[in-house]
Amino acid sequence: MTDQRSGGVLAPEASLQKEDNGLHRRLTQRQLTMMAIGGAIGVGLFLGSGVTVRLAGPAVILSYLMGAGIALIMSYALAEMAVVHPVAGAFGVYAETYLNRWAGFSVRATYGAAQIIAIGAEVTAAGIYISYWFPNVPQWIWVGVTSAALLAVNSMQVNRLGEFEYWFAMIKVTAIVAFIIVGIFLIFGRGSHGATAWANLTQHGGFFPAGWKGVWFSLTISITSYMGVEVTSVTAGEAEHPEIAIPRAMRNIVWRLILFYVLAIAIMVAVVPWNQSTGSSGLSGSPFVLAFSAAHVPFAAAIMNFVVLTAALSSVNTDLYLSTRMLFSLGQEGLAPYWIGKVSRNGVPQRALLASTGGMVAAILLAILAPRNAFLMLYGMAVAGMLFVWLVILHSHLRFRQAVPRERIMNLPMRLRAHPFFTISGIILLAAISITTFFVDGLQWSVPAFSVFLGCITVLYFRNQKDRTAE
DSSP: OBOTTTSSBOOHHHHHHHHOTTOOOOBOHHHHHHHHHHHHSSHHHHTTHHHHHHHHGGGHHHHHHHHHHHHHHHHHHHHHHHHHOOOTTTHHHHHHHHTOHHHHHHHHHHHHHHHHHHHHHHHHHHHHHHHTTOTTSOHHHHHHHHHHHHHHHHTSOHHHHHHHHHHHHHHHHHHHHHHHHHHHHHHHSSSSHHHHHHHHTTSSSOSOTTHHHHHHHHHHHHGGGGTTTTHHHHHGGGBSSHHHHHHHHHHHHHHHHHHHHHHHHHHHHHHSOGGGSSSOOTGGGOHHHHHHHHTTOTTHHHHHHHHHHHHHHHHHHHHHHHHHHHHHHHHHHTSSOGGGGOOOTTSOOHHHHHHTTHHHHHHHHHHHHOTTTHHHHHHHHHHHHHHHHHHHHHHHHHHHHHHSOHHHHHTSSSOOSSTTHHHHHHHHHHHHHHHHGGGSTTTTTHHHHHHHHHHHHHHHHHHHHHHHHHO
16 A cells, blocks of 8 residues: 555554554444434434425435435445544545545545534534524524533543444434334325325426436435445544444445435325425424324424434534544644644543534524524535545545555455446546536535635645645
8 A cells, every 4th residue: 555655555553553642442333333323314304305305306215316326335435445444534544545645634624624514504403403492592502502512422432422422313213213114104004195195206296396407406415415424434543343343334324324314205205295395494394394293293393303403413423523533633644733633531632622613603603693594504515525525535445446455355344346437436426416516506605615615725735734844
């Protein structure tokens, strides 16, 4: 494996020592799996699904299936590299090793920033959900309270954080499974619900009310629902027995996400007419609440409010972990202020954790200044950054396959077959999705805004490199 900086060989053990100074390997496989699921299943499904349904109608099911295909490519590519490089810097290390140092810096900085923005979006959503029960209390207060609580959780040792996230994520997984079971009973059970459900897929403009164009436009948002499969590679630096835990966790994550998303979305558009699930925003407009109400579930809105609240908090918890580890990795590499790369006695990068609170601060300010538009403002800003991260990961995978001996690849517990067909296909699809964002309401400025961000961090990177050379 070629080290782009020195021209030498970068063994997994060497990169491990370089990346994980002070971190503790205490995350188990079940914790890895639930942290990834917790990070992926969040506000995007419970609130954002109404947007995807509006764009494609019942054919939104196909959008989520297409997104699942890209997620599978990503998960297999990441699993290969994570087993060889089980480090906290994850795909930042892969990009730096197999592409160049700038790529390693930019992908880590982008991912950290995207997670920080996502944190802001999720705590904003949490404030919305708590306000359902306490409408007279200013929303920004709840945003502040939840932010402080989750900061305390992330200050714990990583195994305690993982256990907390395991049970937190289990709540929303249980709710989704219950939703799927209730939906299947409504569709296939006795009574008139079944006929109505099948009719909802073909009436109101047919299965393709917006044609394939609607399906493709919907994909620009539904693909973000799978942006969480990369979590396992980030946690690899603190995983017990990463060569075993990572492949198993990755398989569990992807197939569970596909099952949850595709079935949940299919039931949504079958139980509730698609043109009735996109009219309003907030909790009352969530297709989940509308579907439970259609099933005459008592206190449907209150129950789902609790579920989506835990979903948002779980996602914030994982996103805070991810941004902290990415900033820590940059500090360890000398690509960020050195103090960010320090860890406390319990193995937690406390200083990187504090630096990751920027999204929470932004969320509190937006909750005060623009409470109605805060969620969409923050959510849209992170999309282009995550598309960039996935593109860099797949480019790194192409170079990774060229550098690693074939015998080593064949012995990996999880590998992407038919290489390089699927990796290149993923790159083409992600590039096309990035271009499409210019034509989707709410995402038109995502790529231009990210381009400005990328330009700024590139300038900072080269200034830093020049200063280090001068020294």
